Amino acid sequence: MTAVGDRELWCPLESSVHPMLTRIEADSMAWLDAHHVLPPHRRAEFRSGAPAALGSYTYPRGTREGTQLATDFITWLFAFDDLYCDANRIGSDPVEFSSIIGDLVHVLESPADNPVVPVARALRDLNGRVAAMGSPVQRRRWADDTEKYLLTKLWEAGRRQAGSLPPLNSYVHLRRLGGANVACLMLTDISLGREVPAEVMCGDRMTGLVKAAADLADLDNDLLSYARESGPGEEFPINGITAAALHGTPDIAAASALVLELRDSRMRTLVAESEGFAQFPDTPAADFSRGVCEWVSGHIAWIMKSGRYSRLPFGAQE
Numbered sequence: 001m002t003a004v005g006d007r008e009l010w011c012p013l014e015s016s017v018h019p020m021l022t023r024i025e026a027d028s029m030a031w032l033d034a035h036h037v038l039p040p041h042r043r044a045e046f047r048s049g050a051p052a053a054l055g056s057y058t059y060p061r062g063t064r065e066g067t068q069l070a071t072d073f074i075t076w077l078f079a080f081d082d083l084y085c086d087a088n089r090i091g092s093d094p095v096e097f098s099s100i101i102g103d104l105v106h107v108l109e110s111p112a113d114n115p116v117v118p119v120a121r122a123l124r125d126l127n128g129r130v131a132a133m134g135s136p137v138q139r140r141r142w143a144d145d146t147e148k149y150l151l152t153k154l155w156e157a158g159r160r161q162a163g164s165l166p167p168l169n170s171y172v173h174l175r176r177l178g179g180a181n182v183a184c185l186m187l188t189d190i191s192l193g194r195e196v197p198a199e200v201m202c203g204d205r206m207t208g209l210v211k212a213a214a215d216l217a218d219l220d221n222d223l224l225s226y227a228r229e230s231g232p233g234e235e236f237p238i239n240g241i242t243a244a245a246l247h248g249t250p251d252i253a254a255a256s257a258l259v260l261e262l263r264d265s266r267m268r269t270l271v272a273e274s275e276g277f278a279q280f281p282d283t284p285a286a287d288f289s290r291g292v293c294e295w296v297s298g299h300i301a302w303i304m305k306s307g308r309y310s311r312l313p314f315g316a317q318e
Helices: 021-034 040-048 051-058 064-085 094-109 118-133 136-162 168-178 181-185 188-192 204-229 240-246 252-278 284-303
Strands: 002-004 007-009
Touching: 021 051, 021 064, 040 051, 040 064, 051 064, 051 284, 064 118, 064 136, 064 181, 064 188, 094 118, 094 136, 118 136, 136 168, 136 181, 136 188, 168 181, 168 204, 168 240, 168 252, 181 204, 181 284, 188 284, 204 240, 204 252, 204 284, 240 252, 252 284
Parallel strands: none
Antiparallel strands: 002 007
8 A cells, every 4th residue: 555645545466676777767867868858957856756767667577678668768758748748838838839749749750850859859769769679560559649648738738728627537538648658558568578469459458457557647646746736836737636626526635535536446447457367377468467567556666756746635625
């Protein structure tokens, strides 16, 4: 169990860490710096949250090269988010934001072109490495989910500007797209070196497993970041607690409890779906399912160590 204010994040899954965490983390930060994604004056603060350690928690059985690729993508996501999304005026202006989003989508659709913006050059490098390590199908699904992430960030910018969100049951679907966690999960079988057949990956059971895992990471993030995102001087928070509070819950405590209840239901779905795949232990699907569960438990273990998140005061009132 992991504490959230006076509540706990329920997690019945075992977690572990890649044995080369220290080297992978250092190499990921060196990769980001080599692409000049972050200006020098922002690098120390960025490193303090240990974003480049997350990959070793979420891909603990991956090959050295596969876990490095996944880690670099996660580090890129955090850097992009810090530069253009959270606490940034660009991320509150859909018109201005659409320019950089267009540049990044262009990189994934026309990787032969050489982008100018550092964050786009780094994404181009990632795209090439995914193509080199994975099959065309694996690269396409990762690119498609990354594009969904980027385009949903425009939706977030519009909602932030408007100061409104849909009800929680609608919000969670857009949050899943905008959290980039599905794109991260699409690197699981690449990191393990065992491709899941397309007909299995696109099946209802595997889709349900991946959605549950992504929702867990998104809702845990919402629960643990709401206090910071809703603090003095912060902009309108794109958060499940905000969505619940805007549509019927009497106060923030009740909204938080509703999000936690939804989060726990997604954990039950994840466990049930993974048990089905575990019945055939020697298959790529079972290995992927195990990797997804490790990804979820590793995310929870890391998120509580990172300085990027806060405890949630469930007793707080609006």
